[in-house]
Amino acid sequence: MKKFRTITSVILLLTVFIPMVYSQNSSTNAELSAYSVKRAVQGVNVNDKWSDAAWKGIESVKIQNYMGEMPKFKPQAEAKMVYDDNFIYVIYRVKDRYVRSITQKINGKVWEDSAVEFFFSPEANNPINYFNLEINCGGTPLFHHKKGKPTVEDIQKIEIAASLPKVVDPEITERVTWTMSFKIPLDMLEKYTNVVRPKAGVSWRANFYKIAEINSNKHYITWNEVKNPKPQFHLPQFFGVLNFQ
Template identity: 30%
Template sequence: MNVKILKDKEELNTVAPFEITHLLWGTSSIPRTCFYIGFVPGDGFYVRMVCEEKDPRRTYQSYLDPVYQDSAMEAFLLFPQKEDASGTYLNFEINANGALLAGYGPSRTYRSFFSREEAEQFQARAVIEEDRWSALFHLPLSALERVYGPMKLEKGSTFYCNFYKISESKDIEHYAAYAPITSPVPSFHMPEYFAEAVLV
């Protein structure tokens, strides 16, 4: 996938959407879900995700709540940099209340979480409309460099990512991804299935 280099965050409104279409682990359908991502040099990444879902389940309110039990959208990103962080990826999970779960690490079981103060810089928020809801967040370079060390992101730089629609609550359980996952075990924490992204 090509990720556009933007002049400013407002230009995110001009990029083409990517759609989450791969239904997983028995999921028969999801509301149409897409995402927009762009990179502002010297600033960081901006992400907006949109789900055409009326009245999404939104129980959780606070940072690090298990929002994946609500109706949630998620972005997982991996930036290959220095050797000791080569398998470390970031997860951003958000519900329609704007409650955020954000962490990083090499696997599902070994995650570290950003502090509440650090999480404020992600500026996560959600907007609920009559027939859809959207989630927005900012991934600043300072947060990336805290995890990966000094980074040089420019035209042609590559990283890896996947984007998801999820609820683990049994009555509305569903799983879908942008890049396909062929594992029989339900888990989004599988960087081997992330799509390659290139800054253009």
């Protein structure tokens, strides 16, 4: 009888616990931001401006969730994304202040400068295998993959266009709007991980970021909210969802 009561208690506990876990997971998924990524209707050039024909009518994501201490000036950042058979294209627009950029070495400490970042996993069901592309406002990139570092030769296959000079020093203290655009070749990504190529019905996981660590207006801003007590972008469980159309 004692053994029967023990088994019954365990069953009752599981009956309560399993729905709770399912509910928590469902709630977490429901909180993820989602972005509908359209197929490019015409060729996209990295030098195309925010309002040019290639980007006209493309909705943007708002990068507005702050981590850590609130900065004295709150940059306004947003991004747009489209794709075709061979590339993914992203453009950022940042209404900023206290802008500084000095890193010129590929895979250098670009995150210390005024920079934007795009973390993405081409495997929606396995977001831990993600790439992180970080580019300072002068156009110098850092590009890594969770399993290892792509070669400099491959990184240079990512076309980048920055609206600001390569070096921004001294710091721009007045308000300034700058843009950053890039195109990433899908076949290059396939050298480092399994890539589910974009097409209607395919989803990836990703997050868009704005950062500046070493200037007079330190900040960390995200698209999908990252629930962590300290600023940290390398948390793929908080990536939002890219739904390709």
